[in-house]
Amino acid sequence: QVQLVESGGGSVAAGGSLRLSCVASGNTASTLCMGWFRKPPGKAREWVAQRLQGGTTLYNDPVKGRFTSSQDDVTNTMYLQMDRLKPEDPRPSSCAAGGNCLLVSGVRFWGPGTQVTVSS
Numbered sequence: 001q002v003q004l005v006e007s008g009g010g011s012v013a014a015g016g017s018l019r020l021s022c023v024a025s026g027n028t029a030s031t032l033c034m035g036w037f038r039k040p041p042g043k044a045r046e047w048v049a050q051r052l053q054g055g056t057t058l059y060n061d062p063v064k065g066r067f068t069s070s071q072d073d074v075t076n077t078m079y080l081q082m083d084r085l086k087p088e089d090p091r092p093s094s095c096a097a098g099g100n101c102l103l104v105s106g107v108r109f110w111g112p113g114t115q116v117t118v119s120s
Helices: none
Strands: 002-007 010-013 018-026 033-038 046-052 057-059 067-072 077-082 094-098 107-110 116-119
Touching: 002 094, 002 107, 018 033, 018 094, 046 067, 046 077, 057 067
Parallel strands: 010 116
Antiparallel strands: 002 018, 018 077, 033 046, 033 094, 046 057, 067 077, 094 107
16 A cells, blocks of 8 residues: 655646655555646546656646656655646646556545646
8 A cells, every 4th residue: 555645735826836745654565656736626536747756757738848747756746847837737636656547447546635726
């Protein structure tokens, strides 16, 4: 089992920045990826960023160049730095870990979630 706990969510005006954190504990070696997903109201959950073992990071097109993922292997913490936020941006809400963090079906473990709101 892997436990994930997010922090760092909040409200920010358009153009502002936020940094999310996700602390992983448990059998983290059993997962191939960690990532961030969002779930807009009334829509299906979708991925925002994925970080693979070895450090390769993938970003969904709408956030490329503005969001940056990093990881502290000592504390098993994944970060998502979100800059130049837009009201229409994906709003990462859940940290995830599993075999394929581009698909909801590839995620085995979810964090409880954190809210990100961008006002115009």
